[in-house]
Amino acid sequence: MKKIGFLSFGHWTPAPYSKVRTASDALLQSIELAVAAEELGLDGAYFRVHHFARQLGSPFPLLASIGARTKKIEIGTAVIDMRYENPMYMAEDAGAADIIARGRLQLGISRGSPEQVIDGWRYFGYSPRDGESDADMARRHAEAFLDLLKGEGFAKPNPRPMFPNPPGLLRVEPHSEGLRDRIWWGSSSNATSRWAAKLGMNLQSSTLKEDESGEPLHIQQRRQIEAYREAWKEAGHQREPRVSVSRSIFALVDDRDRMYFGREARDRDQVGYIDTMRAVFGRSYAGEPDVLVKELAADEAIAAADTLLLTVPNTLGVDYNAHAVESILKYVAPELGWR
Numbered sequence: 001m002k003k004i005g006f007l008s009f010g011h012w013t014p015a016p017y018s019k020v021r022t023a024s025d026a027l028l029q030s031i032e033l034a035v036a037a038e039e040l041g042l043d044g045a046y047f048r049v050h051h052f053a054r055q056l057g058s059p060f061p062l063l064a065s066i067g068a069r070t071k072k073i074e075i076g077t078a079v080i081d082m083r084y085e086n087p088m089y090m091a092e093d094a095g096a097a098d099i100i101a102r103g104r105l106q107l108g109i110s111r112g113s114p115e116q117v118i119d120g121w122r123y124f125g126y127s128p129r130d131g132e133s134d135a136d137m138a139r140r141h142a143e144a145f146l147d148l149l150k151g152e153g154f155a156k157p158n159p160r161p162m163f164p165n166p167p168g169l170l171r172v173e174p175h176s177e178g179l180r181d182r183i184w185w186g187s188s189s190n191a192t193s194r195w196a197a198k199l200g201m202n203l204q205s206s207t208l209k210e211d212e213s214g215e216p217l218h219i220q221q222r223r224q225i226e227a228y229r230e231a232w233k234e235a236g237h238q239r240e241p242r243v244s245v246s247r248s249i250f251a252l253v254d255d256r257d258r259m260y261f262g263r264e265a266r267d268r269d270q271v272g273y274i275d276t277m278r279a280v281f282g283r284s285y286a287g288e289p290d291v292l293v294k295e296l297a298a299d300e301a302i303a304a305a306d307t308l309l310l311t312v313p314n315t316l317g318v319d320y321n322a323h324a325v326e327s328i329l330k331y332v333a334p335e336l337g338w339r
Contacts, residue, residue, distance in 0.1 A: 002302075002338040005044020006037055006325055007078050007246055007309040010056030019317030023054070027062055029318050034066045036322040037073060041329060044074040044106065046309055051084055051124075052116040060093040067101025074106045078204050078246065078309060079186035081112030083121040083134050087144035091172050094149070098176035105179060108204045109145070110186030111138035114274055139195070142185070146199060148172055149180040181239060188279070190227045197231035202242040205301065207282040207311065208274070217269045217282040221245055221301035244307035247299075248284035251292055251327040256320065260313070261286040289331035296336060308338070 012018070012026040020026050034045035045066060051057045059077050066075050080090075098105040111134070117123070121134065128137040153169030185196035185203060189210040193203055205221050213220055225243050232241045250261040270281040285292055302308055310328060312321045333339040 002305070002333075003043040003074075003244075003307040004325075004329065004333060004338060005042060005046050005074065005076070005244075005307065005309050006033070006312045006321070007046045007048065008033065008056075008312050008314045008321075009048040009050070011315050012054050013315060015315075018315040019320075020315045026054075026056065026314070027065075029314065030056070030062055031065050031069060032318045033312075033314070033321055034073060034075065035069050036318060037325060038070045040322065040326050042073065042325055044076060044307070044309070045070075046076040046078045046106070046108070049077055049080045050113075050116070051081065052120050060097045063105060064097040064100045067097060067104060070101075070104075073104070075101055075104050076106035076108060076184075078108040078184075078206070078244070079110040079112075080107065081121075082109050082138040082141040082145070083112050083126060084124045085109075085141050085145070087141050087148055088172055090145055091148035092174070094179060095172070095174045095176040098179045098182075099174055103176065103178055105176075106182050106184065106202075107179075108184040108186050109142055110204075111135040111192075143199065146180065146183060146201070149175075149183070151175040151177070151180075184242070184244070187224070187228075188277075190224050193224050193228040194231040197228045197241065198235050200235070200237050202244075203228045204244050204246075204309075205305075206246045207248065208279050209282075211271060211278045211280040217280045218299045218301040220280065222304045225301065225304045242307060243305045244309055245301045245305045246309040246311055247282065247302065248286075248311045249292065249296070249328060249332070250284075250286040250324060251289045251331050252287055253289065253327050253331065254323075257286075257324070257327070260316065260320075289327075289335070292332050293335045296332065 010026045010030055012020045012022055014021050037045055047056050049056055049059050063075050128134055151171055153171045155170045157165045157170050183201050185201040187193040187196055196203055209220055252258050252262055267283055269283050285295055310325055
């Protein structure tokens with residue numbers, strides 16, 4: 001068995017082909033897609049966070065809204081860019097959203113990806129310390145956030161408060177018990193996956209990774225997952241970690257599928273550069289269900305992960321994306337033992 005969720009980038013554009021023309025469309029349709037996904041039996045609804053873009057930049061109101069409309073589905077991010085985050089304010093928002101969702105948040109965080117603007121985090125009031133890179137700053141913010149989620153008091157109370165305080169040092173509120181164990185790190189390298197394991201975070205690996213060996217993405221990701229689990233074991237954590245990988249997978253079962261994806265399957269990995277990092281970009285999968293079953297059975301990273309996130313083309317609208325994920329659940333997942 002494998003948990004299966006969708007991952008939406010939440011794009012909106014006034015282009016003629018788009019069914020998501022405005023920010024309102026993107027947010028409201030994201031909620032409706034999560035509701036539909038739960039009804040279909042999907043396990044997770046995940047969202048990418050980008051700033052200075054026509055995408056989902058502020059995740060917690062959306063996650064809380066989905067939490068209030070659903071009952072079982074996991075609700076998460078993949079990922080929140082920690083270069084932009086105030087750990088204390090984020091801990092309050094995350095705690096509130098998780099309580100509304102009754103403990104179903106699965107928050108993926110990371111150092112972020114190439115941006116729409118130059119050093120966008122500076123406009124949010126953040127700058128690396130002397131000797132730090134922006135990636136170092138993101139990891140520092142992440143560690144502070146993790147500490148806050150422990151729920152331990154640290155702030156000295158006012159002796160003459162407006163309202164009565166509990167005894168001892170105070171923590172940020174609301175605190176949601178168990179959320180600390182549901183934080184994931186989006187890792188693009190073996191080294192950062194080991195760092196995440198040491199800190200007790202779950203692992204998210206997406207459709208791209210630092211090219212560390214020249215091998216296909218799925219093999220490099222499988223090695224990354226192995227390195228992560230070994231580091232987790234060495235750290236002595238008591239619980240079992242979770243690992244997700246993301247893939248673009250489309251079963252061609254009707255004319256709409258063939259029109260959108262029948263001619264566009266990228267059946268080989270691509271290599272390129274992100275900033276100065278040589279990266280391998282994973283292939284997409286599009287084909288008849290029996291073809292997909294054969295191809296996906298050979299994907300070593302999917303086999304190694306406990307969670308698969310299906311990237312969805314959200315601008316095609318709720319109905320089509322619900323159909324796309326249902327096709328995977330109905331025609332592909334059972335044949336691979338995922339269901």
